[in-house]
Every structure is written in structure tokens, then in C-alpha cells.
Amino acid sequence: MNESAKATVLFSGAYRVAAEKLTEMETAIGSPTAGVTARRVPFFGPVIAGETNLITALGLRMDRGLLVGQDYEWGRPVEADEVLQVEIRVEDVFTKGTSQFGVVLTEAFDADGKLVQRQRTTFIERLGS
């Protein structure tokens, strides 16, 4: 991974939580409570940043990079078709032992500037594999 990517902003702008995507998420979860749950986990931040942006910025190799951590902090559930202000940035890239780690922070705020959701995503890539 590219350690100089730290602090790189991958996405900053408006993001609409499309009602149809919430329905798709509800279907994917597939339980009696899935409609409630989908509003807590409506998206995976790094996807909003764009796969190409993420991979290019981090220098992540898809055949040996894995997700090892995903943290959530919820302000409140999202509403269907709500427009959020989202910023996604590379919070850290570091080497520990024989692995490199990349941490991506996603923050989503509502129109009043209140936190709706924060995600912290950690990728790992084994060195020399």
C-alpha cells in the first residue's frame, strides 16, 4: 500500500441514500427486521469513494488485500432518499510486522450538520506474498 496516501480525500460531497438501495439491502439481509437494520447499514463507505479511487489511492492489490476491521458509530438511522454530506478519506496507512494496513474513514452528516454515521474501515495487505 501507498503510505503517502494518508489524509487523501477520496470523496467529499452529497450522497443520496436511495430508497431502492435500502430495499435491496433489506432483501439482502432477508429477515423480519431487515427493514430496520438496512437503515443502520445502508452503505459501505469505501464503495461510495469508488473502487478505482480507493485502489489507486491506497495502492491496494485486490488479490491479496483483505478487510480486517469495520467499525460503526451511529448518530441515527438514515431516511429513505435522504441526502447526506459524506467525506471519505484515508486516515492512516502503516506497516506492522509483515503486513501493511490502510484505514479509511467515512463520515456522513445530515443537513443540520449532525453526525448520522461514521465508519472506519481497515484493510490489510501481506507484504511479500
Add this chain to the structure above:
Amino acid sequence: MTLDAAADLAPVDRVKIARYAGASGDFNPMHVDEAFAQAAGMPSVIAHGPLTLSLVVDALIAQGLEPKALRSRLRAPVFPGDRLTLGPAGEGGGLEVTKDDGTVVVTIELTV
């Protein structure tokens, strides 16, 4: 926090993985391309980590819990057909998701 009881998560199969890929837009080939996943050393495609966590959040909500924060460490891949159970993580506290063979796939710190 405590769960009222260990919870069986909804089964993870290829259809669920495909549906999650479509819903999230995450079409990383490790999740949807069998040949790619095998070339990377996996026996098959793997479930998205956030899919497993979505099932965890769903199990918590089904028990009437309202999570405020969740920290997770993904420790082992989940494959199609794996049956997962959410329960206490033992003496260290927290929660864990295990497969039927006892493999811990996710450890979780939860704030409700």
C-alpha cells in the same frame, strides 16, 4: 452489553452474497468471481465483511438492542454455506461470531 441468547445469523449463501454485492455496489471479485477467489488462495468466493456485520446488527435489533457503536475485527473469511452464530466472546467480554466448527470469524465490541 449482553445478548438475551446466542443468535443464529441468517444463512450466508451465494444468493445472499450476490444480493449484498448489488445492494452495496461492492463487486470486488473476491466476492463474486469464483476463479479469481481461487487464484487468490481461497476455496471459493467469500462473503463481504460488512454483510456479516449487517447480519450481526440485524440479530441485535431482533433482540431489541439499539447499537450506538460497534467495533469489529474480521478474523476469518466466511464462505457460502457457512452457518454463523453470534454469542458472548468469553472472559474477555464482547461478542463473537463463530462457524459451526468453532472458527471465530468476527470479534466485536459493542456499545448500546
